[in-house]
Amino acid sequence: MISSKDFLRKNLKVIQGYPMINPFAIIWENMRKFQSKPDDIIIATYPKSGTTWISEILDMILNEGEIEICNRDFITNKVPMLEMYAPGLRASGIDLLEKTPSPRLVKTHLPIDLLPKSFWENKCKMIYLARNAKDVAVSYYNFSLMNSLNPLPGTWGEFLEKFITGEVAYGSWFKHVKSWWEKKKEYPVLYIFYEDLKENPKQEIKKIIQFLGKTLNDEILQKIIHHTSFEVMKDNPMVNYTHLPCVLMDHSQSAFMRKGITGDWKNYFTVAQNEKFDAIYEKEMSGSGLLIRTEI
Ligand code: A3P
Secondary structure, eight states, rough: OOOOTTTTOOOEEEEETEEOOOOGEEEEEHHOOOOOOOOOEEEEEEETTTTHHHHHHHHHHHHHTTTHHHTTTTHHHHOOBBTBBBBBOOOOOOHHHSSSSSSSSEEEEOOOOGGGGGHHHOOOEEEEEOHHHHHHHHHHHHHHBBBBBBBOOOSSHHHHHHHTTOOTOOOOOOHHHHHHHHHTTTTTOEEEHHHHEEEEHHHHHHHHHHTTTTOOOOOOOOHHHHHHHHHHHTOOOHHHHHHSSSBBOOOTTTSOOOOHHHHHHHTTTHHHHHHHHEEEHOOOOOOSSOOSOHHH
């Protein structure tokens, strides 16, 4: 029997060229063979891009703003994470998905080339949420302090170096956001940005509603905006991850619902780190056509 001691705070495992959370490797082949359903809705993000936020928005949309229904279960159960495997600490993504009634919301951080084939074959709806790299790096650093599925991050400076070179779980942020962006040319991925959602939730949530082919009135829309605001979500035990065992997520190290803002990177990056980051960013992102704001 595998015990949590065997996989907590362990080094990442390289799978198909990507550094990955150690225990996820155990079920990798089953995950790759996962059979989707045509009405599955994929929520894809690089870690720490606002996945929980958009997951709750989507659940609210599907349930037409009925808060009681949305509070039926924890976010980790309502919107299972496809590749999740942490035996003894969390139910696996595959097991949860098999029990979830359709239409299922499927969360994943997988890079585009690792997403199981079945989702493409079934032409599932896909929503990608991107967040600016600097705030993702800061959020990922703090998350690695509290989430023991990740290796310990070291100092902020050490973590930033690893983030830049893609030696963190799910690999390079640059590659992740660019490859999903490129896919838009041949597949109708709804690609949205954390910064836009923060600045104008009404406009962005309307885009999602339209993409899903739904119509919801203004009253419901306002309810969704309120229920999924950072202030409400951070105090909602169904979505703020406080239900998970402390050995897995230690909120005394950093809250999961930490700050929920754009621009916190300014409190972390030194001038030298920022200059180096900007130069690398320019090289990596030039020609991609992808513009992501670092302040709003
Ligand atoms: P910070 O660490 O910068 O605060 P994910 O769900 O992909 O793991 O992303 C977590 C990040 O999204 C955290 O960022 C968290 O605070 C932020 N977040 C969660 N819910 C949010 C909301 N309703 N509004 C804004 N940001 C939110």
